[in-house]
Amino acid sequence: MRYRKVPDETVRRMPLYLRGVRVLSERGQSNICSKSLADYLGVSAWQIRKDFSYFGELGKPGVGYDTSKLDKQIRRILNLVRSHSVVLIGVGNLGSAILSFTGFGQYGFNIIAAFDCDANVIGKKKGHVVVDDVSEISRLKKNSVDLGIIAVPASAAQEIADVLVSIGIKGILNFAPVYISVPKKVKIVTIDIAIELARLPYYMSSGQSQGAWE
Amino acid sequence: MRYRKVPDETVRRMPLYLRGVRVLSERGQSNICSKSLADYLGVSAWQIRKDFSYFGELGKPGVGYDTSKLDKQIRRILNLVRSHSVVLIGVGNLGSAILSFTGFGQYGFNIIAAFDCDANVIGKKKGHVVVDDVSEISRLKKNSVDLGIIAVPASAAQEIADVLVSIGIKGILNFAPVYISVPKKVKIVTIDIAIELARLPYYMSSGQSQGAWE
């Protein structure tokens, strides 16, 4: 057992594994092997074993993995044992959808507040929270919130991110189609939906889906 | 100029470059260098030049890139010169947000139809389309639609994907938190929002943000 850097790609896949373990567990499997998890998730079995190996010996040779144990171990690895508080900024179409979304709970996320600058939205109840004026964010007690979700237009995203950083937020999920600059200690994940869609037509092009003349 | 496989990562970044070129172009820059584009997008300049090099010589040494030419070239590479028709399946919170989203147009995507199974939604106008019954999908003329967006619950996603494939769809953007199996010729991109959020806490963990004991 030695200390080794965990590849970013491994970290990216761990939540996926957690999802898979839970689904198979709910189906009544108290024990799973890497192959069954791999088949369910559409990845390879040795990729899963390799990823797990960075964190110690999670399974038993000849047997497999105990689902409830594995669930707990992955949660510990991902720092999901305790729950995390999240704030949302931008309660437009996408922000409203996120507030109504029930999928965060299973990972221990609680959206504790939502903010917008539109007077028509402020004060209204959306999901489990009442939308607050965006200028109120800075009144949040320092380090009282773990994560932020940015769902504002691109033009406002950097400014919002700066405020989030100033109240001690450690991670940001950004839906605005713009690069956001934050201190290195803050992790930022950007999802640009239009850009994800925009790479699909490349693979449709009949002739050269695998290469190009350079 | 030789034939060479284009890395997947390069394809993934090309739409990002397109976005950057357009923003800088709108700011009045008719010519840009790799460094200014790189700084704007938060990537490295040599990464951009390397990526472009797979597709030929898009710039002029000592000068840079003509923005309007580069815009057109990237669109040709990504097969975005012609517009693409898109259907959306699942008009819940997220699906509604997608229908109201105006960001697809700039890449030439048109959402031409939306489907759901909820009688309360069917027949209602959302965005620019009237929601149709999901059973009507299969009536779409074969190959009349290029891409599909899946925004249904996980339990229904595979079934919907199968129908989309049967009407000749070439690519799918999937928001359902489940692995979807499709023929190899169909490209699928999955965005699992909860999973993206779920990897942020890993980087918050104070001690071992860079490695682990194995």
Next chain:
DNA sequence: GTATGTGAAGAGGTTCACAGCA
């Protein structure tokens, strides 16, 4: 001088093959 395009070196990640344990 300035900025591109690219072979080569270097990292990083994936796949393999197999040792070892149940």
Next chain:
DNA sequence: TGCTGTGAACCTCTTCACATAC
């Protein structure tokens, strides 16, 4: 026999250094 854990080989992608063109 079945399945895990892992060094080593392999492959892909990133970074660098510099030749080349404007």
